[in-house]
Amino acid sequence: VVDPSVYVRFPLTSGPLAGQAALLVWTTTPWTLVSNTAAAVHPDVTYVVATDGDERLVVAEPLLAKALGEGWVATGERFTGREMERWSYRRPFDLLPLEDANFVVLAEYVTTEDGSGVVHQAPAFGADDLETCRAYGLPVVNPVRPDGTFEAELPLVGGQFFKKADEVLVADLRARGLLFRHLE
């Protein structure tokens, strides 16, 4: 099984771009988006707002062309990761209770090698994510049971084997207009 490469919109709900732009977030593990608690940026990287003339997406400057492709240009608005700290966003899936979460956090391990420079955080499923999110007092959300299936009562993915859930989750993101790009 090859991991899918998925770019997702996280619409901003606080900060200077609230209601006007979304973070572009990259992940190869869509099933962990159910457990998203934060989005990490590098404090010293410059992030730009890019537009296709219609919508506005926030990505790391060095990854603009690679992540967005043709037809996207920088608007001139720029922020360092540090300036984006604590901007809140609407989480990709609203399947389980979660409070005081879903905001931008700073992490030194974020690179501009691939993806968008904005890293989806699921502390239950990544050591770096755990360390980063702990520093912000974020909870560890893990709806996957020891047998590898999602808790039965969850909408959409309940009872499904975690890796099997990628498909239904990506389809749901697409249906809600949150999927930017899906490479397999």
Ligand code: VAL
């Ligand atoms: N941060 C990782 C990712 O974006 C995992 C561990 C959630 O895929």
